[in-house]
Amino acid sequence: MTSQPPREAVVELLGMLGYGELLAFERMAADARLAPDLRRRAVLCEMAAAEIGNYRRLVARLGELGADPEQAMRPFAEPLQAYHDRTEPRDWLEALTKAYVGDGVADDFTREVAAFLGDRDRELVREVLHDSRYAEFAASEIRSAIGADPKLANRLSIWARRLVGEGISQAQWVAAARPALAVLVVTGSGDQEGVQTLLKRLTQAHGARMTSVGLNN
Amino acid sequence: MTSQPPREAVVELLGMLGYGELLAFERMAADARLAPDLRRRAVLCEMAAAEIGNYRRLVARLGELGADPEQAMRPFAEPLQAYHDRTEPRDWLEALTKAYVGDGVADDFTREVAAFLGDRDRELVREVLHDSRYAEFAASEIRSAIGADPKLANRLSIWARRLVGEGISQAQWVAAARPALAVLVVTGSGDQEGVQTLLKRLTQAHGARMTSVGLNN
Numbered sequence: 001m002t003s004q005p006p007r008e009a010v011v012e013l014l015g016m017l018g019y020g021e022l023l024a025f026e027r028m029a030a031d032a033r034l035a036p037d038l039r040r041r042a043v044l045c046e047m048a049a050a051e052i053g054n055y056r057r058l059v060a061r062l063g064e065l066g067a068d069p070e071q072a073m074r075p076f077a078e079p080l081q082a083y084h085d086r087t088e089p090r091d092w093l094e095a096l097t098k099a100y101v102g103d104g105v106a107d108d109f110t111r112e113v114a115a116f117l118g119d120r121d122r123e124l125v126r127e128v129l130h131d132s133r134y135a136e137f138a139a140s141e142i143r144s145a146i147g148a149d150p151k152l153a154n155r156l157s158i159w160a161r162r163l164v165g166e167g168i169s170q171a172q173w174v175a176a177a178r179p180a181l182a183v184l185v186v187t188g189s190g191d192q193e194g195v196q197t198l199l200k201r202l203t204q205a206h207g208a209r210m211t212s213v214g215l216n217n
Numbered sequence: 218m219t220s221q222p223p224r225e226a227v228v229e230l231l232g233m234l235g236y237g238e239l240l241a242f243e244r245m246a247a248d249a250r251l252a253p254d255l256r257r258r259a260v261l262c263e264m265a266a267a268e269i270g271n272y273r274r275l276v277a278r279l280g281e282l283g284a285d286p287e288q289a290m291r292p293f294a295e296p297l298q299a300y301h302d303r304t305e306p307r308d309w310l311e312a313l314t315k316a317y318v319g320d321g322v323a324d325d326f327t328r329e330v331a332a333f334l335g336d337r338d339r340e341l342v343r344e345v346l347h348d349s350r351y352a353e354f355a356a357s358e359i360r361s362a363i364g365a366d367p368k369l370a371n372r373l374s375i376w377a378r379r380l381v382g383e384g385i386s387q388a389q390w391v392a393a394a395r396p397a398l399a400v401l402v403v404t405g406s407g408d409q410e411g412v413q414t415l416l417k418r419l420t421q422a423h424g425a426r427m428t429s430v431g432l433n434n
Contacts, residue, residue, distance in 0.1 A: 022258070038291075042239060042272060049266035049269040052263055059259070
């Protein structure tokens with residue numbers, strides 16, 4: 001994309017990511033108590049803590065763009081909170097599956113949209129994506145749990161589908177309520193067909209992630 | 218103190234601090250939701266996130282000392298959890314008072330005990346003490362809230378006394394259950410009189426902290 005995207009869309013995207021980081025921090029910190037031992041509990045706490053550094057960077061950039069960070073984030077409080085409220089993990093493996101599957105799709109989407117931004121914001125957004133070490137930790141935990149008890153695959157696959165379903169439902173809400181962001185995705189992708197291709201890529205990557213840990217799409 | 222303290226006492230101290238960091242992280246992350254706005258909520262999340270880096274450093278040092286970090290921390294899970302369970306803040310100002318008053322006393326105590334350690338552990342322990350920026354943030358919030366509504370001073374003073382009372386009660390439990398740590402404090406202070414002097418210094422510093430934000434001892 002050669003032309004710079006409109007400032008309004010950039011502010012909306014950074015506001016959404018910023019609030020997302022804050023909520024992800026709080027949720028992971030709470031989910032850490034589900035860990036079966038201290039080592040694992042600490043890893044989830046570390047995953048959580050990393051989100052806060054990213055939150056700060058997004059808020060700082062919103063300030064540089066002349067936006068009020070709180071105002072930029074507020075419209076996303078409701079859908080993001082609703083997603084988390086409706087997908088509260090009941091145990092450690094559900095918490096990890098949420099971090100692995102939910103954050104995986106969100107990161108893929110964010111990476112795609114980042115391509116439509118100017119250099120500076122594209123760099124920032126790519127840098128605040130989740131560290132792949134954490135996805136690997138979650139994947140290895142899920143994989144070995146399913147290895148030890150194959151019946152788990154069914155329950156966690158249903159859970160993963162619910163996560164994606166809730167995610168899509170809130171994403172649709174956001175797309176309808178924040179036209180600047182929706183327009184950025186459409187113009188960035190080229191046209192409606194481009195959007196379909198983007199969604200297909202997201203779906204395929206999600207499927208590959210599921211398969212790689214032994215979950216069924 | 219010229220002689221090195223016994224390894225067992227050092228492991229107990231680092232274990233206690235490590236588990237304390239982990240719990241403090243989880244509690245502050247939960248308390249952040251009590252914040253009146255996003256900016257303040259994020260500051261508490263940042264305060265929380267800082268604890269996790271410290272946790273990691275303490276665990277690494279326990280490993281270097283040949284201790285199993287989980288085993289070193291486990292004995293402190295019950296008293297530390299009990300302290301937090303009995304002092305769950307009901308609102309933002311109670312949460313900040315807890316961070317300011319409770320962490321203040323704990324940090325002073327830790328700083329005193331650090332003086333009894335060898336160079337390396339003394340440095341580490343002093344470095345993982347709370348950043349004074351956070352105490353200043355909490356102090357300024359409490360001070361301005363009391364300035365705006367002087368009636369608050371009474372309620373928050375009662376709360377602060379309860380925090381200290383619960384803290385002392387758990388500390389006595391620890392002292393009885395972990396003799397190596399108790400002996401370190403006594404031999405480090407010189408004798409029982411030295412311990413009394415140490416407790417007096419802690420009490421005075423606590424009193425000064427209370428007064429400086431408008432709370433009554």
